[in-house]
Amino acid sequence: MPAGKPDGGLLVEQVNPIGADVHQPASIRDDSGHLDREYLKSVEAAIAVKDQQQILALAGNLHEADMGDLLEVLHDEDRVVLIQLLGDQFDFTALTEIDELVRMQLLEALPDQEIAEGIGELESDDAVYILEDLEKEEQDKILANLPNVDRVQIKRSLEYPEDTAGRLIQSDFIAVPAFWTVGQVIDHLRSSEGLPEKFYEIYIVDPAFHLLGAVSLDRVLTTKRSKKLSKIMEETRFSVLATQDQEDVARLFERYNLVSIAVTDDAERLVGIVTIDDIVDVIQEEAEEDMLALAGVGDEEISDNVLDIARSRIGWLVINVFTALFAASVISLFEQTISKMVALAVLMPVVASMGGNSGTQTMTVTVRAIATQELNRRNILRVLRRELFVGMLNGVGLGLLIGCIAGFWFYSLDIGLVIGSAVLINSICAGLFGLLVPLGLNRLGADPAIASSVFVTMITDVVGFFSFLFIASMWFNLPFL
Structure with missing residues (x-):
């Protein structure tokens, strides 16, 4: 039977692999949406004694947004211990959900190799977001520990000016030639490894990788296999330059209800895509900047000294x-x-x-x-x-x-x-x-x-x-x- 909790919530009893009992709240947030106090006490107690099994049970499967909130409320010294106890279970995407000051402190405290391993698992846009505020020397140290392909992609994005579409580029996308049929595309998607976790469109390119158009997944799935992509693609799909201001990109998403958009270089070659999740962050950042600026306040974080x-x-x-x-x-x-x-x-x-x-x-x-x-x-x-x-x-x-x-x-x-x-x-x-x-x-x-x-x-x-x-x-x- 589940045990009672003082505030009326329930504790779910679990058994870890070595047989020790661990307790995890049924919900980590209270009715107001804040992290539950009892949950925080449990995490802090487990960190204090470095109980890895308890930490894995309490925080091993948290969503990155929840992990970000947890990192922000913990004491400085407890944050690094939590990440180390979680080990491979820690999702570095959580670092995109926290204040800049907290993120910088963690990046300074964690070993370069550990950071490189963590961001190596991320989408390129998230990796860039985490690294862009570091000094170039620190960036190079971390990037040196990455595989060559990941290093080149991230360095290329970091070279674009701040607040441009190039900084938001997700380099994992699907591009195929126009002469392929729908059947070839479907077979390719089913047999290929390393596809993006989520994608909404197939981009059509010529041999020089110039963007020709795009076709949405629903159009692919509802068209006969023998149909060529050149017959069903939309040639007038929206695209932006990598050097275009992110606020202009956000305005396109808002105006045309886009889910993703292609990003090209000056030669109109496809270099990546920007997705709606990043644009939501841009819209929020721009709104916060305007609100703070109207009060004569600079780029201020709640964690600043x-x-x-x-x-x-x-x-x-x-x-x-x-x-x-x-x-x-x-x-x-x-x-x-x-x-x-x-x-x-x-x-x-x-x-x-x-x-x-x-x-x-x-x-x-x-x-x-x-x-x-x-x-x-x-x-x-x-x-x-x-x-x-x-x-x-x-x-x-x-x-x-x-x-x-x-x-x-x-x-x-x-x-x-x-x-x-x-x-x-x-x-x-x-x-x-x-x-x-x-x-x-x-x-x-x-x-x-x-x-x-x-x-x-x-x-x-x-x-x-x-x-x-x-x-x-x-x-x-x-x-x-």
Whole structure:
């Protein structure tokens, strides 16, 4: 009978080859999707006494994603011990599922020969992902322990620029000549060894390995054996250059619902394929980069240390100091105005905050539209008009709301009218510059995701403060400058 577990789960009793009892949770994750605490305690206890049989029972058959999560939560010294206890059962694909810092620490701690044996079993794209962040000398040491064919394939991929299709290439694919029949292809697939683990298409090439087209597996299986591939292949299949940016490749997958795509060199020779599993990772990475960049944060991992995180964030914060001082200098122009009416000092942050939030909304949508290439010369004027009208409508609504609140607060209709007018002006400005700033930065070659927020915030602060204080000084006939 299975034994009970304190949190209500079940323990499955197993017997290892030498007769010792080992216990493995029925599920390694709890209801929230995190690794189960009891499971983690069992793994840590087995690592502490270096119980290989228990480790094999607990973690020998984990999916690479689960193994990646397990490696990340373990202490630094326990990670290497776990890998060594697992031996041949450790799937190095798990290293593609962990933070860069953790992966680098493991690669430094493990022997080069052991790493070479592990990545030698992987698809070339996974091997490249693991090795690409190492120094070239370290890469060469590991690659020297690989068979010649694997070494050449991986080195070729590493030579392509970072963030290009060449780095994602899977060199295991099936390519056949156009004069083959469907029957020949099926017989070839059944008799050949070393085929890719998963494949979805057969690629058609000429004697010089130029890509001619492709045919999907379902088309092969539903066509008579006597039919030639040249009659059923799709000549206009999508392909990309190995030097093409991975973001452009991801966009093709998204637009045309692709499962895989052929990668060619400059001479249009087939050099590999990119599959949907890698593109999902690219899409996630690009989305994370944009999200972090909008907050002025660099390429930051959850496992990074304090100094690295502080260094990645300080740059734009320093720039923000000077933009904030510029906004403060606008306020200093109205020192006498503010000194005559304290209510203005109380309400100034409201105007700036509303403008900043409105600008951030427009900026975020614009940056995303630029990244997905939805915003272009044909629709920019229409989008600009739309954002101006949105800013105007929101400005009227927010101006009325804030004006009424301020009027009742300070028992002054005039105060309400002044702040309402300033909110309207700043909302229109936010819509305008929330669009124009990212577009301008993109035109200058800067990343709009990184730089836009600082400048949009500065503009809305300056316009908000100036419009509010200037209107107030005119309305109440107060001195300024």
